[in-house]
Amino acid sequence: MSRKCGFVTFIGRPNVGKSTLINKIIGQKIVITSNKPQTTRKKIRAIYTDDRGQIVFLDTPGINKPKNKLGSYMRNETGTGAEGVDVLCHLIEPSDYIGDSEKEVINMTKGLNTKVILVINKADTVKAEELLPVIRKYNSECDFLATVPVSAKTGKNVDELLNVLFDNLPEGPMFYDEESVTDQPVKEIAAEIIREKALHSLSEEVPHGIAVVIEKFKERQSEKGVITDIEATIYCERDSHKGIIIGKGGQMLKKIGSNARYELEKELDSKVNLQLWVKVNKDWRNDDKSLKNFGFIPGE
Ligand SMILES: Nc1nc2c(ncn2[C@@H]2O[C@H](COP(=O)(O)OP(=O)(O)O)[C@@H](O)[C@H]2O)c(=O)[nH]1
Numbered sequence: 419m420s421r422k423c424g425f426v427t428f429i430g431r432p433n434v435g436k437s438t439l440i441n442k443i444i445g446q447k448i449v450i451t452s453n454k455p456q457t458t459r460k461k462i463r464a465i466y467t468d469d470r471g472q473i474v475f476l477d478t479p480g481i482n483k484p485k486n487k488l489g490s491y492m493r494n495e496t497g498t499g500a501e502g503v504d505v506l507c508h509l510i511e512p513s514d515y516i517g518d519s520e521k522e523v524i525n526m527t528k529g530l531n532t533k534v535i536l537v538i539n540k541a542d543t544v545k546a547e548e549l550l551p552v553i554r555k556y557n558s559e560c561d562f563l564a565t566v567p568v569s570a571k572t573g574k575n576v577d578e579l580l581n582v583l584f585d586n587l588p589e590g591p592m593f594y595d596e597e598s599v600t601d602q603p604v605k606e607i608a609a610e611i612i613r614e615k616a617l618h619s620l621s622e623e624v625p626h627g628i629a630v631v632i633e634k635f636k637e638r639q640s641e642k643g644v645i646t647d648i649e650a651t652i653y654c655e656r657d658s659h660k661g662i663i664i665g666k667g668g669q670m671l672k673k674i675g676s677n678a679r680y681e682l683e684k685e686l687d688s689k690v691n692l693q694l695w696v697k698v699n700k701d702w703r704n705d706d707k708s709l710k711n712f713g714f715i716p717g718e
């Protein structure tokens with residue numbers, strides 16, 4: 419049997435669960451998630467391989483009105499992530515209200531001449547019969563190839579989604595090794611894990627202005643096995659934010675650090691020695707040079 423291989427992009431409003439669903443499919447944390455919108459900043463490739471073939475998933479930041487240069491970058495990442503792929507999955511929540519973001523995705527996908535599948539995520543939050551009006555409403559607005567309700571949280575119907583995707587991919591050679599799960603450098607994943615733990619611990623306005631830069635990432639052998647030394651800087655936009663991130667007596671930074679270290683040790687399968695710093699970089703989200711330094715390079 420020849421194998422099916424292709425590219426699939428997840429697109430949809432922030433917070434619908436695109437990144438959670440990708441992690442569920444891969445069975446590993448590839449992309450960070452949180453209940454705060456705009457958690458995902460770059461498009462990230464996650465690779466799924468089984469006997470049927472290989473799917474390269476693209477997670478995108480989602481559709482949002484840009485408020486600064488970082489927002490424009492994220493917007494562009496979403497647009498370019500939707501181009502030239504085999505199948506687009508439009509992720510929605512189980513509601514028959516079609517909002518501005520949903521309308522925009524529908525318009526965007528109509529112009530692309532690509533197969534589009536409607537994925538209704540968070541199906542665990544409603545009764546099965548509540549899905550019917552959602553399916554009806556969306557299919558009256560747009561010509562979807564298929565509609566698949568799933569739960570990224572429980573994993574329900576995720577296999578069915580994979581079946582539908584494989585059915586719609588071309589036959590061909592694999593793009594990546596069978597063992598690969600992402601093309602993201604491990605240093606970048608480490609930075610994202612630290613950012614995720616900061617997002618989870620901090621409330622409101624501070625998180626969106628955060629960027630994490632890895633200053634040092636080095637493995638060494640010790641008597642107890644491999645140790646990875648990681649030094650990272652958390653950048654924020656204001657002195658007051660710096661105070662919040664460090665916390666009283668350094669408590670907040672300690673909490674972020676120990677949560678991050680716990681997960682880094684799991685993902686890297688090594689002991690981790692983590693050192694965190696906090697620095698202020700005013701208005702970096704509008705500064706081309708800083709954006710570049712933090713890895714947000716236009717067109718990449
Ligand atoms: N109940 C429920 N919550 C979910 C599901 N998928 C994602 N979430 C939650 O929705 C929030 C946003 O998820 P995330 O993957 O970061 O959304 P993204 O912005 O679309 O990438 C997180 O708090 C997730 O835990 C799901 O299937 N069911």
Ligand SMILES: [Mg+2]
Nearest residue numbers: 436437457458
């Ligand atoms: Mg995301």
